Amino acid sequence: MSITVYSKPACVQCTATTRALAARGLAFDLVDLTEDAEALARVTELGYRQAPVVMTADDHWAGFRPDKIAALV
Numbered sequence: 001m002s003i004t005v006y007s008k009p010a011c012v013q014c015t016a017t018t019r020a021l022a023a024r025g026l027a028f029d030l031v032d033l034t035e036d037a038e039a040l041a042r043v044t045e046l047g048y049r050q051a052p053v054v055m056t057a058d059d060h061w062a063g064f065r066p067d068k069i070a071a072l073v
Contacts, residue, residue, distance in 0.1 A: 001072065003028035006043050006053040013064040014052040020069045 003021065005028050007014035021028050033040045033051060043053040048062045054069075061068050 002057055004031060004055045006031045006033050006039055008033050008051045011051050016064040017052045020066060024073050026072055
């Protein structure tokens with residue numbers, strides 16, 4: 001399963017999301033939105049205005065969502 005987490009530095013929800021994914025043994029790619037203008041444009045086009053934005057093959061969401069993360073297992 002491909003999981004990408006779009007995050008920002010010093011983001012509490014981003015840290016909680018990546019820790020929850022790692023605790024469940026889920027591999028993910030981490031993209032810093034402050035360093036990748038194309039990634040920022042991509043999540044903005046989807047209507048997101050907060051980080052983290054998590055994208056999987058079948059779903060995407062913003063914020064720390066333990067329910068969504070648990071459903072990935």
